[in-house]
Amino acid sequence: MPPETQIDVRAAAQEVLRRVFGYEQFRGDQAEIVTHVASGGDALVLMPTGGGKSLCYQIPSLVRSGVGVVVSPLIALMQDQVDALRALGVRAGFLNSTQGFAERRDTEQAFLAGELDLLYLAPERLKVESTVRLLDQGEVALFAIDEAHCVSQWGHDFRPDYLLLSELHKRWPDIPRIALTATATEATRAEIATRLDLADARHFVASFDRPNIQYRIVPKNNPRRQLLDLIRTEHDGDAGIVYCLSRSSVEDTAQFLVDNGIPAVPYHAGLDNRTRAANQSRFLREDGLVVVATIAFGMGIDKPDVRFVAHLDLPKSVEGYYQETGRAGRDGLPSTAWLAYGLQDVVQQRKLIDASEGDEAHRRRLGQHLNAMLALCETVECRRGQLLNYFGQSAPECGNCDTCLTPPETWDGTVAAQKLLSTIVRLDRERNQRFGAGQIIDILLGKRTDKVTQHRHDQLSTFGIGTELKDTEWRAVVRQLLAQGLLKVEGDYGTLHLTDTSPAVLARQREVMLRRDPERAARPTRTASTSKRASVDMPSTAQPTFDRLRAWRAASAKEQGLPAYVIFHDSTLRAIAAANPTTLAELSKISGVGEAKLARYGQQVLDTLTGNTPATPNAAPSTPNAPSTPTTPAPDHPHLTSHDDTDIPLPEPPEEDY
The missing domain is CATH 1.10.10.10 (Winged helix-like DNA-binding domain superfamily/Winged helix DNA-binding domain)
Structure with missing residues (x-):
């Protein structure tokens, strides 16, 4: 592509970033990725959770002619993803088995009429010949393959249906593809490239470092009491995720927290569909709720203000641990990744490997994953450095993990x-x-x-x-x-x-x-860098204003049936509270306030800042020409990482439930 054309594409992408998303600058490799894909190139993108992967395919979809088709395994979250885009003024829709015939027909017609910017599909939809014919009849801007590690049998979350996606390039060779994941070693990345026929694609590997997350691993000693102490002393009133290995442990831990005054709900595949959907919806929409779950929960969760992720059982792999802990602090504010780890965890995981189905090579692979996780738990060096080293990256001592803050003895x-x-x-x-x-x-x-x-x-x-x-x-x-x-x-x-x-x-x-191990590990304090970052985002004097903004946002979100973060992230509210704008023009300069949100919520925000009670917010109108879909999560799907189907029942994906 001629340089002048590439400059035009970059300028168009920059304008979409500012106008739609309300950000002035791309972060890291985003600009390079967006320009490359919008210009028609294939890409394989590794970027940590919270690093802004979605923008890497959303903006090219808006810059290029046609509809961006996003392949994702997250049926139960598609509605929330579409709602978030529509709140930005983006015409988005999805096709999956949660829809009735009329809703599906409306979405298909909107796609064919060019009235969509993005269309979400689960990989199983590509088994349906009618879906393939639909894509042939419309104009596809690009294919985005989210959670691309699901294609790798070497990775931690293999899904056989992702193997279908190798057909995309064969059937539509001229349409650019972008595969994205937050978690992949070099071996996993190589397998993704091979299985998706992306060997000639440009690879973008961002830093896996999440400096705002404080990694801590403690010896188990009454782990539920340890968890309760963590929440009460450091995360009182915060949203968090607690991972347990078994369903019974999930239930017991959630009840233990509730009995001790911590609002908590369980989430696992053994709950009935309606309860799972309701608990997931509460977590997304309520402030300060803790969800206790098996690892079936969390993929694709875009809740930015999860302040802690706790593990009461040892994860099976570093990839799984990294992805699960990465659900904390997506807004960049200080957060905690906490793991209680003991001898029985090691014994249990070794037994599970010995009893697992598959050949010797499969068990050996599981053993390698576990050994790497154990090395992270037992290291006397910087945990962040050990974690990054696993993914082929390096970093100096971070000063924000337990081994840096309270060095262990050898x-x-x-x-x-x-x-x-x-x-x-x-x-x-x-x-x-x-x-x-x-x-x-x-x-x-x-x-x-x-x-x-x-x-x-x-x-x-x-x-x-x-x-x-x-x-x-x-x-x-x-x-x-x-x-x-x-x-x-x-x-x-x-x-x-x-x-x-x-x-x-x-x-x-x-x-x-x-x-x-120390007799009683000293509780690490926040480093100067992370504490300073939080105070710069919002001085303490602005706390009452921030609280008023959050109250307004909660009421508006409840009225519209949306997660609060879809309206504005906490980081945006903090910036508003700190800047205290008095006009819409001043408000428009705040990061995260795009044109659509300024028009929809701007005056209500200004009224809240001046102490005037905004008018009761009305449900935001649907984006023009976008098909309407229900805003409540579908209650008839097994769990959050469940697959789509092809109008016939599919077996529930395995859940780690031992």
């Missing part, structure tokens, strides 16, 4: 490892017995429990030789030996076994360095 655990491994050897060779960690630790501590005396383990030569460490410290030793591959777990009862590398430790040929 100690030579070689002798302790030898004592523990020797106990396992003696049980196996002398008694032909195998036990889990609890029994072995009791032997080392010299505890004459019923189980110890019953098996005469008090007569072993290693009985009582480990009293220099406490029970919790021995559990940390076992956990770290498992993480380093010096121990393994086998069988239904989680018995401990030596590995091929264990003899080197027993023979004093290998040193074992271990991390020492």
Whole structure:
């Protein structure tokens, strides 16, 4: 493309950014990506959650002639995505099985008439011949493949239906494609490029760093109480997501929070469809609600003010952990990623891998994912640096993770490892017995429990030789030996076994360095950089104004049946409160206030700033020529990451529920 044409495209994109979205400048690689795709090029984009991926296909769709077709697995969120675009004055629609015949017909007619800017589809819709014919008959500006990691069997969220998307280039070779994901290692990225036929596409890899998120991993010690302490002391009144491994744990944890005065709702695939939809809707629309969920929840959630993400169970992979924690702080304000981690997590995940379906290569791949997650948990270095290193990036010590703020000690655990491994050897060779960690630790501590005396383990030569460490410290030793591959777990009862590398430790040929968990980890404080950022966004004197704006926004959102962030993000309200504009012209200069929102909400904002009570907001009119669709989430779909269907029932995707 001639340079002068590229300049024209960039200028057009810049104008759309300002007029529609209310931003003066692109961030990072956004301008380059938008210009490349709007000019007709293919792209593979890796950008962290909250980095502005959506703009990378939304703006080219508005600049190019035709309709941008967005392929996404997130049926239950399509309505909210479309509502958010319509609030900006963008003509958007979707096609999926939540619609009745009339709604689907209206959307199809709008597409054919050129009355849409963006059309959302789930990948399963491309199985339907009528959908393919529809796309042939209309004018497609581009294909955007969101959550592109779903195509990779190496990744953490593989979805077989994404393999269909390799046909896009074959059937429509002249239409540009952009594949986007927030989570992909180099191996995953290579597989995405191969499976989607994007080998010749331009690759854009943004920094995975989320400096506003404080990463913290703590030893488990009554994890629900630890969670409650986190919320009460640091995130009182904040929206948050708590991830648990099982459905029962989700239910129990949500009830525990409610019983202790924290507004919380559960979310998992075992709940009835209406309850799931209602809880999801509440989380999106209410301030200060905590959702407790399995990892089935969260993909595509665009709620910008999630202030914390907590894990009460160990994630299976760094990719999953990164994507789940990335749902915090999408607005760039200080947020927390908190994980409680213990020995039983390691034992449980190893057992799950051994029992998983698939061949040996599949289990080995799962083991590699887990080992990387364990390395992140056990590192004595900067957690952010470890996390970025996993994705092939580097960073200096961040000063905003627990290991930077409260550096852990390391100690030579070689002798302790030898004592523990020797106990396992003696049980196996002398008694032909195998036990889990609890029994072995009791032997080392010299505890004459019923189980110890019953098996005469008090007569072993290693009985009582480990009293220099406490029970919790021995559990940390076992956990770290498992993480380093010096121990393994086998069988239904989680018995401990030596590995091929264990003899080197027993023979004093290998040193074992271990991390020492503090008795009670000091609660890290916010770094100067993140604290300053929050205060610059809004001085403390503007807090009452901000509170009034939030109250107005909540009322307006409730009236329209929209999530509050669809009207304005917290960051935009903070900027308004800090600037205190007195005219529409001044308000228009605030980042995040585009033309459509200025026309729709501008006077109400000014009235709120002056203390006048705005008129009761009326539901915003539908964008002209855009098909109308219901604004309540569809209640008849299994969960938020569920697939579309082809007018026939599809099985529910697997949920991590053990």
